[in-house]
Amino acid sequence: MAIDREQLLHVAHLARLELREDELERLEGQLNDILAAVSKVSELDLSGVPPTSHPLDVVNVWEDDEPKACLSVEEALANAPEREGDFFKVPPGGAA
Amino acid sequence: MIDTLRLTAEEAKRLLEVREISGAELFAAYLEAIGVRDEELHCYLHVCDDPGGDGIPIAVKDVIGTKGIPTTAGSRILENYVPVYDSTVVERCKGHGLRVLGKTNTDEFAMGSSTENSAYGPSHNPWDPARVPGGSGGGSAAAVSGGLAPWALGSDTGGSIKQPSALCGNVGLRPTYGTVSRYGIVALASSLDQVGPVARTVRDCAYLYSIIAGRDAHDTTTVELPRPVVLPEDENLRGIRIGVPQELNETEGIEPGVSAAVRAAIAKLEGLGADVAECSLPLSVEYGMPCYYLIMPAEASSNLARYDGVRYGHRAAAAERLEMYEQTREQGFGDEPKRRIMVGTYALSAGYYDAYYGQAQKVRTVIKGEHDALFETFDALVSPTSPTVAFPLGARTADPIAMYLSDLLTIPSCMAGLPGLSIPCGLSDGLPVGLQLIGPQFAENTLFRIGHALEQEIGFDPVPERLRA
Numbered sequence: 001m002a003i004d005r006e007q008l009l010h011v012a013h014l015a016r017l018e019l020r021e022d023e024l025e026r027l028e029g030q031l032n033d034i035l036a037a038v039s040k041v042s043e044l045d046l047s048g049v050p051p052t053s054h055p056l057d058v059v060n061v062w063e064d065d066e067p068k069a070c071l072s073v074e075e076a077l078a079n080a081p082e083r084e085g086d087f088f089k090v091p092p093g094g095a096a
Numbered sequence: 097m098i099d100t101l102r103l104t105a106e107e108a109k110r111l112l113e114v115r116e117i118s119g120a121e122l123f124a125a126y127l128e129a130i131g132v133r134d135e136e137l138h139c140y141l142h143v144c145d146d147p148g149g150d151g152i153p154i155a156v157k158d159v160i161g162t163k164g165i166p167t168t169a170g171s172r173i174l175e176n177y178v179p180v181y182d183s184t185v186v187e188r189c190k191g192h193g194l195r196v197l198g199k200t201n202t203d204e205f206a207m208g209s210s211t212e213n214s215a216y217g218p219s220h221n222p223w224d225p226a227r228v229p230g231g232s233g234g235g236s237a238a239a240v241s242g243g244l245a246p247w248a249l250g251s252d253t254g255g256s257i258k259q260p261s262a263l264c265g266n267v268g269l270r271p272t273y274g275t276v277s278r279y280g281i282v283a284l285a286s287s288l289d290q291v292g293p294v295a296r297t298v299r300d301c302a303y304l305y306s307i308i309a310g311r312d313a314h315d316t317t318t319v320e321l322p323r324p325v326v327l328p329e330d331e332n333l334r335g336i337r338i339g340v341p342q343e344l345n346e347t348e349g350i351e352p353g354v355s356a357a358v359r360a361a362i363a364k365l366e367g368l369g370a371d372v373a374e375c376s377l378p379l380s381v382e383y384g385m386p387c388y389y390l391i392m393p394a395e396a397s398s399n400l401a402r403y404d405g406v407r408y409g410h411r412a413a414a415a416e417r418l419e420m421y422e423q424t425r426e427q428g429f430g431d432e433p434k435r436r437i438m439v440g441t442y443a444l445s446a447g448y449y450d451a452y453y454g455q456a457q458k459v460r461t462v463i464k465g466e467h468d469a470l471f472e473t474f475d476a477l478v479s480p481t482s483p484t485v486a487f488p489l490g491a492r493t494a495d496p497i498a499m500y501l502s503d504l505l506t507i508p509s510c511m512a513g514l515p516g517l518s519i520p521c522g523l524s525d526g527l528p529v530g531l532q533l534i535g536p537q538f539a540e541n542t543l544f545r546i547g548h549a550l551e552q553e554i555g556f557d558p559v560p561e562r563l564r565a
Contacts, residue, residue, distance in 0.1 A: 038387075
């Protein structure tokens with residue numbers, strides 16, 4: 001399953017990365033090498049094997065729904081690149 | 097005169113308790129050592145002022161959030177990020193009086209095996225500054241080995257505590273998944289990430305683990321330790337059964353000097369009374385790497401989606417929002433995060449999910465099953481931690497797959513969520529060789545017992561030869 005330039009651009013868009021031309025050229029080769037190496041997992045017939053998403057059998061951890069101390073608005077906004085009042089400010093929309 | 101190259105945390109604690117030294121003197125001694133040696137070693141990305149108190153100083157890997165202290169994860173995208181809260185592990189350290197010396201260098205977002213992926217330049221190995229300290233937690237390992245901290249916190253996804261500990265001659269523990277909180281840690285791959293200690297002795301390592309381990313309400317993947325941590329005392333290993341998996345000990349790529357040092361240590365285990373026998377992990381080593389390099393980038397691509405320039409971190413100047421996201425990420429991430437984001441996004445995208453991520457999760461079940469089966473017969477498994485000793489800076493940077501193979505021997509047990517302890521077992525070409533002990537889940541006390549007995553038997557001098565007085 002070789003990855004071509006069109007797919008590369010599609011994946012970069014999904015990942016919200018605007019890659020430079022030199023990066024695209026380098027990544028095209030590297031990604032194909034990496035995908036060829038990891039495709040080794042498909043050699044095994046694991047049709048009856050369940051997937052492991054997590055190494056411990058911890059399920060449904062519940063907590064009482066009670067308010068606790070949390071960050072103040074000022075703390076939450078302390079690292080904001082730009083703010084307006086009590087909000088994070090971002091540039092206007094454009095197609096996503 | 098405090099010899100920071102030799103002082104253990106345990107001895108520092110005793111000296112503080114009997115008031116032979118003050119907390120301020122101790123902190124100042126490390127700051128002085130940092131002043132003398134860190135220009136060469138570049139272990140620290142940020143050095144702190146003494147926050148006061150009489151506890152032991154500690155270095156903290158820069159993926160671990162520290163309130164009011166910059167936390168960059170080795171990335172430009174977090175260059176100006178100052179957390180407004182402490183991670184649980186740092187909160188627990190502070191609760192025990194420990195004082196943060198500074199934040200240690202790491203490959204960007206803990207992605208790498210040499211610190212050469214740090215946006216702020218690599219750290220250098222105290223045994224030979226022309227060589228890497230390993231990674232991603234090379235800053236923490238080099239700081240402990242170089243006498244710039246008595247101990248440190250690291251984080252491990254596929255080997256980032258054990259591998260640098262091996263390359264720098266330290267003791268490092270990757271704990272059982274779920275025993276140490278990930279709250280406040282910059283996430284790489286959430287089903288694998290674990291915080292753990294890096295120290296100069298097994299006892300220090302066990303002590304630091306006892307401070308940070310245990311359930312945290314802020315991290316629902318954590319559990320309480322089934323048994324309290326026991327600091328190992330001098331005792332033999334009679335009755336302990338140790339397996340030597342052939343695939344972890346005889347795989348192509350393991351240097352002869354590394355094999356020889358580990359084999360000599362295994363003979364010492366027998367001498368201490370342990371029952372040692374060969375065993376096999378038929379698929380775990382061969383399929384561990386490809387499995388890891390699907391699951392880790394997939395989870396990383398999802399975790400790193402949060403760096404979008406909206407709430408914190410770098411933001412590119414752009415007129416429209418989509419453009420702002422794409423340029424922020426293009427400018428803020430280095431090559432390795434981009435590479436892994438691309439691989440992970442591809443592996444998770446429509447049409448490929450089952451063949452890649454889904455299949456890798458099944459391989460993970462197989463790896464876990466192989467290890468579980470061995471632990472019906474053995475209390476622990478032993479192998480080299482890293483196939484090689486510290487390699488020269490630049491030797492693997494041009495070839496991502498060669499770099500990935502640095503973690504060949506640590507990855508399988510990480511996939512299974514198992515604890516692993518790396519201890520120095522000798523030298524090869526004048527550079528430290530690490531031996532890893534892998535146990536079943538929650539078997540840290542067994543690993544500490546074996547590690548401590550072996551450490552006493554080997555008598556490895558953890559001070560780099562070139563720095564010995």
